[in-house]
Structure formats: C-alpha cells, structure tokens
Amino acid sequence: MTDQPIAPSRRSLLNMIGLAAGTTAMYHAMTQMALADTSTFKGPIKLSPPPAGASVLVLGAGIAGMVAAMELRDAEYKVTVLEYNGRPGGRNWSLYGGDTYTELGGATQHVQFDPGQYINPGPWRLPYHHQGILHYVNRLNVALEPFTQVNYNAYVHSTTAFDGKPQRYRTVQADFYGQVAELMSKSTKQGALDQDVTKQDREILINALKEWGALDADNKYATGLEAGERRGFASDPGGGLNSVAIAGKRIEMGDLLKSGLWSAIGAGLAYDMQSTIFQPKGGMGQVGKAFGKALEPLIQYNCKVIDIKQGDKGVTATYIDSRTGGTPKTASADWCVCTIPASVLSQIPMNVGGPMKAAINQIPYMAALKVGLQMKRRFWEQDEHIYGGVTYTNQPNTMIGYPQWDFFSKGKGVLLGSYCFGTPAYIAAAKPPEERIKDALEYGARIHPQYKDEFETGVAVAWHRVPWTLGCAGFWTEEARAKHYDNLCAVDGRIVLAGEHASRIPAWQEGAVTSALDAIERLHKKAMSA
Amino acid sequence: MKSKMTIRLAAAALALTATAALNTAAWADTAGPAPKPDAHGPNISGFFSPFPFQGGEAIYKGVCQGCHMADAKGAVGAGMYPALAKNEHLETAAYPVGIVLKGQKAMPFFALQLNDQQIADVVNYVRTHFGNKYKDKVKPEDVKALR
Numbered sequence: 001m002t003d004q005p006i007a008p009s010r011r012s013l014l015n016m017i018g019l020a021a022g023t024t025a026m027y028h029a030m031t032q033m034a035l036a037d038t039s040t041f042k043g044p045i046k047l048s049p050p051p052a053g054a055s056v057l058v059l060g061a062g063i064a065g066m067v068a069a070m071e072l073r074d075a076e077y078k079v080t081v082l083e084y085n086g087r088p089g090g091r092n093w094s095l096y097g098g099d100t101y102t103e104l105g106g107a108t109q110h111v112q113f114d115p116g117q118y119i120n121p122g123p124w125r126l127p128y129h130h131q132g133i134l135h136y137v138n139r140l141n142v143a144l145e146p147f148t149q150v151n152y153n154a155y156v157h158s159t160t161a162f163d164g165k166p167q168r169y170r171t172v173q174a175d176f177y178g179q180v181a182e183l184m185s186k187s188t189k190q191g192a193l194d195q196d197v198t199k200q201d202r203e204i205l206i207n208a209l210k211e212w213g214a215l216d217a218d219n220k221y222a223t224g225l226e227a228g229e230r231r232g233f234a235s236d237p238g239g240g241l242n243s244v245a246i247a248g249k250r251i252e253m254g255d256l257l258k259s260g261l262w263s264a265i266g267a268g269l270a271y272d273m274q275s276t277i278f279q280p281k282g283g284m285g286q287v288g289k290a291f292g293k294a295l296e297p298l299i300q301y302n303c304k305v306i307d308i309k310q311g312d313k314g315v316t317a318t319y320i321d322s323r324t325g326g327t328p329k330t331a332s333a334d335w336c337v338c339t340i341p342a343s344v345l346s347q348i349p350m351n352v353g354g355p356m357k358a359a360i361n362q363i364p365y366m367a368a369l370k371v372g373l374q375m376k377r378r379f380w381e382q383d384e385h386i387y388g389g390v391t392y393t394n395q396p397n398t399m400i401g402y403p404q405w406d407f408f409s410k411g412k413g414v415l416l417g418s419y420c421f422g423t424p425a426y427i428a429a430a431k432p433p434e435e436r437i438k439d440a441l442e443y444g445a446r447i448h449p450q451y452k453d454e455f456e457t458g459v460a461v462a463w464h465r466v467p468w469t470l471g472c473a474g475f476w477t478e479e480a481r482a483k484h485y486d487n488l489c490a491v492d493g494r495i496v497l498a499g500e501h502a503s504r505i506p507a508w509q510e511g512a513v514t515s516a517l518d519a520i521e522r523l524h525k526k527a528m529s530a
Numbered sequence: 531m532k533s534k535m536t537i538r539l540a541a542a543a544l545a546l547t548a549t550a551a552l553n554t555a556a557w558a559d560t561a562g563p564a565p566k567p568d569a570h571g572p573n574i575s576g577f578f579s580p581f582p583f584q585g586g587e588a589i590y591k592g593v594c595q596g597c598h599m600a601d602a603k604g605a606v607g608a609g610m611y612p613a614l615a616k617n618e619h620l621e622t623a624a625y626p627v628g629i630v631l632k633g634q635k636a637m638p639f640f641a642l643q644l645n646d647q648q649i650a651d652v653v654n655y656v657r658t659h660f661g662n663k664y665k666d667k668v669k670p671e672d673v674k675a676l677r
Contacts, residue, residue, distance in 0.1 A: 084608045104597070104605035159568045304608055322608070343636035344609035364638035396575050422577030423643055429596030464597050467607025470636045 039505065040514045041132035044139075047075035047524050054078070054527055057315055057331055059308070060339035061299050062090025064498040064512035066291040067136060068337045068520050069298055075524070080331050081295065082303040084322050084468045088295070089288020090339075091122035091469065092509065095372065095459055096283070103465035109433050112374075112457040116406065117414045118283040119372025121461035122472075123509050124401075124416075125149070126278040129271070130505075132513035133287075137280065140290035147279040147404050150268035151389020154402070157447050158394045161259030162251075166391070166447045171251065173265040174214065174231035178221030179253040181213020189219075223250050264392040272508065279404055287509075300331075305340065308350040310494045335523055339499045339516070341365065342488075343470040352492040359488035362480045363501055365471020367425035371397070371418035371440040371460045378403075378413040379450040395443040396424035417444050417458065421472075429462035436460035474501030489519070496523045578642040586655025589648055593640075594656070602660035609636060615660035623668045626653045627676050641677060646670035 054077050058069045061083035073079045095101060097113035113119075125147050126134060137144065152173070155166035185206050187193055197205055206219065214230045216222045225233075228247045237245035256262055267273060280286040292299060304322040308315065315336035318328045338345065342363040350357075380386040380402050388404040401416030417440035420428070428436045437458040445451040463472035476485070489502050498519040503511030572582045583592040591600070597611040598604055604613035620626055630649050633639035640649070650668045657664040 104607050104611065105599050159570050340608070346635035347609045361635050364633045365636065367638070394573060394575055395570070398575055420575065423574050423579040423581060426593055426596055426643075427574065427581070430591065430593055462596065467605075468609075470597070470607070470609050470611070471638070475638065 039130055039132055039510050040518070041130075041135065041510070044135060045071055045517055045521060047071065047520070048528065050075055050077050050524065050527055051530070055080070055314075055333035055335070056523070057082070057317055057333035057336045058339070059305055059317060059336065060084075060090060060499070061088045061292065061295075061301075062339055062499070062512065063092050063133070063136075063288070063291070063509050064500070064502075064516040065090070065337065065339040066288075066295055067513050067516040068339070068498060069295050070136075070291070071517070071520055072337075072524075073295070073298065078333070079298050080333060081299040082305060082317060082319055082331060083299055083301050084304050086301045086323075087288070088292025088299060088301075089285055091472075092284055092288035092291075093122050094118045094120050094283030094285030095461075101459070101461070102467075103433070103462070104467050105465060107433050107465075109459050111459050113372070113414055113459075114374065114412050117374055117403075117412060118285075119370065119414055119416065119459060120284040121370045121372075121463075123284055123507075124279060125272075126280075126509070127272050127274070128276045128278070130508065130510035130513075132517065133509040134278070136291070136513065137287055140287065140294060142286050142290050143281040144278040145281050145405060147277040148388040149273045149275070149277055149390065151386060151391075151402070153384075154386050154389045155391040155447055156261045156264040156393075157391065158260055159446065160394070161261060162255070164446060166393075167251070167259075167261060168232070169265060169392075171231040171248070172256065172261050174227060175221070175251045176253075176256050176262050176265065178213040178215065178227055178230070178250070179256070181209040181215055182219065182221040183253075185209045185213075185215065185219040221250065223247055260394065267390065267392060281405065305348060308336065308338065308348060308495070310336070310351060315494050334494065335527060336495045337516070337519060337523065338495055338497050339512075341469045341471075341499065342474055342501050344468065345497075350495070352495055355484075355487035356490065356492045356497070359484035360497075362484045363474045363476060363488075365463070365469065366421060366473050366475040366507070367423075367429060368421050368463045368472035369418055369425040369428040369436065369460065370416060371436055371458060373415045373417040373437070373440060373444070373451075373458045374456045375413055375415060375451075375454040376456055377454055378409060378411075379454055380415075380448065381408065381413075383450065384448075391447060393443065393447060395446070396420055396427070397440050397443040398424065400444055400447065412456070415444070417441070418460075425462065426464070428460070429464040433460045433462075436462065473507035474499075476501075476506060489515075491519075491522055491526055496520075580645070581643050581648065584648070584651075586651040586653075587659075589644070589652040590655055593644075594652065597637075602656065611636070614656050614662075616662065620657050620662055620664060623653060623657065623664070623666060623672070624676060626656065627668060627673055631673070631676055646673040646677075649673045 056072050056077045056079050058065045058081040061081050065081060069079050069081050095111045096118045097111055099111045100108055102108040152170035154169050156169050156172050157166040188202055188205055210219055213221055214226050216224055216226050221227060225245060225247050228245060233245045234248040235246035237243055302322045303319040305317050305319045307318040314332050314334045316330050316332040318330050320326055320328050342360045343365045346360045386402055387407050388402050391400040397418035398420040403413045437460050441451055441455055488497060496519040498516040500506050500511035503515040505511035574582055581593055583589045598614050602615040604611040627649060629637055631641045647670045650670045650673050653668045
C-alpha cells in the first residue's frame with residue numbers, strides 16, 4: 001500500500017546522516033579534482049613598466065582583446081584597439097528589444113522583446129571555477145546572479161519514448177540511478193563482483209548503493225516512499241488533513257534504457273556545468289559593455305581590418321569603415337595582439353611565418369544556433385513550476401532554456417527556444433530567421449503546448465551567418481591541435497594571437513581571458529628584451 | 531579506416547568542449563539498437579548526424595546555402611564566404627570534393643555528415659548551376675578515393 005504517512009523513522013534519519021557524510025566525502029574528492037584541473041588563471045597579472053613609449057595595437061574588442069588592452073594600458077603601454085562592430089564585446093553579446101541584427105545574406109531582425117527581456121546569442125554561463133573571467137566581471141562591477149544548469153523539475157524529452165510525453169528530469173534520474181543501484185546490489189550479493197570487490201568492501205558497497213539509489217530495506221528500488229524522496233510523489237505530503245504522501249510509480253528499467261533519456265541526465269555532471277554557475281544581471285552583454293566603457297578612449301569601432309604587416313620596428317594594420325568601406329586607413333604600434341577569429345583572420349593578408357599561418361588555416365568554426373522566444377506569460381513557472389534551468393530534447397532544438405531572472409513575475413518571459421550545435425545548426429543557418437523561429441516553436445510545442453497561445457516574437461542567431469565570426473567557436477580536432485596549437489600561440493615577430501581559439505577551453509570566455517593573459521605576458525617579455 | 535580515425539578524434543575534441551549541449555548531441559549519436567522510428571523524420575539532432583537531404587539541389591539548399599547563399603554568390607562581412615557562382619576553382623572537380631570532405635580555413639569539414647553519393651551529387655549540382663558549366667561528373671567512387 002502506498003498511501004502511508006511519512007514520519008522520520010530511525011532508519012531514514014540514519015540515511016540522512018549517511019547522505020551528509022557522503023556529500024562531505026564527495027565534496028573533498030571534487031575539490032581535489034578541481035585543484036588538479038582548474039583554469040590556468042593565477043590571479044591578476046602585474047606587468048613591469050614597459051620601455052618608454054612602447055605601444056600595442058589590439059585587433060578585436062571581444063573579451064580577449066579587451067582583457068589584453070586593459071592590462072597593457074594599466075602597465076602603461078600606449079594601446080589602440082580596432083573593432084569591426086559598432087559595439088564592444090564580440091561574442092559577449094545580448095539582444096534586447098529595439099536592437100537590430102543583420103546577418104550575412106542581408107536578413108535584418110528587429111528585436112521586439114519587451115523592456116527587461118533579452119537573449120544571449122553567445123555565451124550565457126560563468127562557471128565558478130572560471131576565475132579569470134569572474135575576476136574581470138567583478139573588477140568591472142557587473143552584478144551576477146545564479147544560473148541553474150540542472151533543474152530537476154524541468155524535462156527530458158524524446159519524440160520516440162513515452163509517446164513523446166516529456167518526463168521530469170527528477171524522476172528519470174531517480175528511477176535510473178535506483179534501478180542501476182538495485183542491479184549492482186544484487187550482483188554484489190550474488191558474488192558477481194567478487195573479482196573486483198574485496199569481501200570487506202562488499203558490505204560497504206551494498207550500503208553505498210542503497211544510499212546512492214534510494215533503495216529500501218531489502219535493497220530494492222521499490223515504488224515506495226524512499227524512492228519518493230528522490231523522484232517526487234504522485235501526491236506530495238503536506239500539513240493538516242488529507243496530507244499523506246502518495247508514492248508514484250517508477251519507470252521500469254527496460255523502458256528507461258530504450259528511451260535514451262538516461263543520456264540526458266548527465267548534463268550537470270561535466271566540470272563546466274557544475275554548480276555554482278553565474279550569469280550577469282541583465283544579460284551577458286553587460287560584461288562587454290562595461291569593458292567597453294572602461295576602455296572608452298582606446299577603442300575605435302567600425303574598423304574592418306584588411307591587412308596586417310609587421311616589420312623590424314613595428315606592426316601596421318590597414319582598415320576600412322566596416323559600414324561604408326571608403327579610403328583605407330592605417331594604425332601602427334610596436335607590437336600587436338590579434339584576437340580576430342581564425343575563420344576571419346585566415347582571409348586577411350598577414351606576414352607571419354608558415355607555422356602560424358598553417359595553424360590559422362586549420363581551425364574551422366563550429367555551427368551553433370540560438371533562438372529567443374518571447375512568451376506573453378511565464379507558463380513554465382505558472383503551470384509547470386519550472387524556475388530556470390534547461391529542458392533537454394532529442395529534437396533539433398536540443399534544449400529549452402528558461403529565463404533565470406524575474407522569477408514569479410506576472411509579466412512576460414523569453415525562452416531560449418533552441419540551442420543546438422553541428423548538423424541541426426547548419427540546417428538552421430540555411431533557412432531564413434523566421435523559419436528557424438517557426439521550427440523552434442514547432443519543437444517546443446511538443447513539450448509545452450502553451451507555446452501556441454503564448455508566443456509573441458522571436459529572434460534567431462545562426463552563428464555561421466554572423467558577419468564577424470563565421471561560426472561560433474574554434475573547432476579543434478585533437479589531430480590539428482597536436483600539430484598546430486603551439487604554433488598558433490607562439491609570438492611571431494611582433495604579433496601574438498589570442499582568443500578562445502588559442503586556448504584549451506574553446507568556446508568559453510575563460511579560454512579568451514587566459515589566452516589573452518598568457519599572450520601579453522609573453523609579448524611583454526619580448527618587448528622588455530627587445 | 532581513416533574516416534573512423536577522424537570520427538574518434540573529432541569526438542575527443544567534442545568531449546573537451548564539454549558543454550551540456552554537446553553531451554545532449556552525443557545522446558543522439560549514441561550507438562546501440564536502432565530506436566523506434568520517429569514520426570517526425572530522421573533524427574538530425576546530433577553534432578555529426580548525417581544530413582537528411584538527397585540530390586544535389588536539396589543538399590545545396592539544406593546545407594551549403596547557409597554560407598554560400600541561395601544565389602551561390604557568397605557573402606562579405608569581416609571575412610567572406612566565396613561565391614560558388616561562376617567559380618573557376620570548380621574546374622577540377624577533385625578540388626571542391628576535397629574542400630567539402632576536409633574543409634579549409636573558414637570552411638568546415640563535412641566528411642562525417644555527408645556520404646560519398648551526397649558529396650558527388652552536390653558537387654555535380656554546383657558545377658552545373660549558378661553559371662558553372664562543367665560537363666564531367668563526379669562519381670561516389672571519386673569521393674571515396676579522396677577520403
């Protein structure tokens with residue numbers, strides 16, 4: 001019988017204590033891992049005073065370029081930054097109502113979101129261990145708020161499982177872990193693991209599995225209230241009369257395995273996805289804006305670099321107005337930090353050596369798509385109690401991200417209706433923006449039928465159509481990295497490259513920051529010995 | 531053999547980027563018994579899911595025009611996508627086949643998402659449309675030889 005009241009039994013209290021101990025042990029292990037594996041950021045750098053009058057030309061006012069410019073300026077280099085766009089930030093970018101965005105091919109989207117609503121077409125997360133970018137975010141006084149990656153009450157969804165009905169992340173995870181634990185426990189008892197587990201450890205393992213999988217006294221993942229503490233209940237416990245918890249029915253292992261949904265519950269396990277994650281209040285673009293403000297007199301906007309030449313004495317970049325073309329102008333300095341994405345840089349004449357050139361030509365850029373959908377009301381909160389986090393689906397939109405701000409607001413909200421990479425993103429890039437939005441609506445409505453009534457306006461950014469990157473981020477194969485990475489990063493004469501593509505944290509802003517810091521340290525050393 | 535190698539290397543590179551999106555994409559790529567057929571069509575959600583288009587025109591419109599544009603005239607921003615229309619580099623068929631397979635500069639490699647037939651079809655389509663009038667045809671075997 002399932003409808004029994006929940007009282008804290010001695011056993012469940014012991015369980016809770018056990019859980020706490022387990023968490024501490026896990027925390028310890030995780031800390032050690034983090035120390036071994038963290039970003040290379042070593043704290044703010046301090047460059048010694050450069051030779052009198054030394055100057056640096058920085059190409060690109062994205063995160064890498066602006067970190068380099070800020071530190072070099074602080075060291076008292078004379079710094080000039082040339083930027084293609086009319087704004088700072090590069091891929092650090094948010095789209096708000098009133099913004100317009102014109103992609104390659106000429107399609108212009110007029111963003112019609114309400115005030116306070118936005119979408120981050122580029123990066124949207126700041127993991128706690130990305131201490132480099134977090135250092136600058138804090139230095140620039142950009143306010144942060146939490147970003148939830150794993151929302152246990154969001155969905156995992158497959159069009160070919162459970163008749164296409166989305167399942168709660170929570171129940172799939174609990175049922176999968178629970179039944180794996182039950183199987184493991186049974187095998188351990190039957191001696192199937194005797195070759196790998198000592199007799200002494202056997203009992204410990206059985207206890208650990210019981211805790212990990214929320215098994216009952218018989219080491220079964222039963223449809224009982226222990227399981228309910230993980231997977232939730234058919235009816236939650238409450239106060240007063242009629243408040244008994246009613247256990248739900250587990251999803252059977254065979255169905256879980258066939259559904260493929262077990263693969264979607266690993267989202268938060270990756271180091272980059274572990275709590276705590278942050279986002280800037282008001283959009284990731286606030287970081288780029290703050291950087292731009294701090295560097296205001298140094299950045300020249302709307303400059304399309306068409307040639308980069310170095311000689312014995314310095315580096316000269318030739319550029320034209322990115323909007324109107326016109327007569328080429330030049331900017332010169334002793335040294336150059338070039339953060340132009342490799343996809344674009346590979347097309348700009350630049351007299352560097354063969355090894356760097358070969359490296360630049362070896363980095364295609366990944367395809368990615370983001371679609372923002374403004375809904376008239378926050379039905380995911382009001383109807384489904386989903387506050388932030390992400391739903392995962394096997395459809396081409398890959399995920400639905402829920403806004404992580406203004407919870408419980410009675411107003412509107414912007415969903416990330418699609419965030420996909422590779423094949424589905426290429427296909428989306430081949431369609432006009434309005435069709436990308438239409439597709440995202442169709443996929444989303446299979447999970448949230450409310451889409452049909454609540455959708456108002458959207459914007460779709462397919463990264464291969466973005467005029468200043470031609471893709472979302474450097475896509476290194478291990479083969480190419482082994483052969484070319486060091487050559488990409490090495491100082492060539494008076495030029496050094498920086499950006500996420502010159503890092504081992506590709507596609508993350510932390511890669512851009514640590515790449516820029518490493519590049520200017522080496523360039524500075526060369527300037528000091530020149 | 532070589533393409534298997536590439537898949538493994540590319541998959542390793544993906545693992546490094548370790549975003550949830552890619553994890554999810556890997557989900558769609560997961561090996562195992564074929565899932566139930568999807569009423570909505572073939573699954574194209576994985577990072578390297580095969581493109582579900584057949585025939586040169588469909589492949590061009592479904593994939594290539596994302597960058598080279600519907601009129602094959604390319605586009606110009608901070609960098610550019612070259613025009614395929616009236617493009618003399620297409621004269622030797624092996625050249626576009628090699629670029630589609632292995633990529634070059636901003637052009638990504640498509641060896642994992644397009645099969646020999648698809649690459650032959652789309653190269654033949656481009657070489658006979660958009661002002662290109664090359665008579666010789668690429669066969670799937672020619673593509674295979676260049677993998």
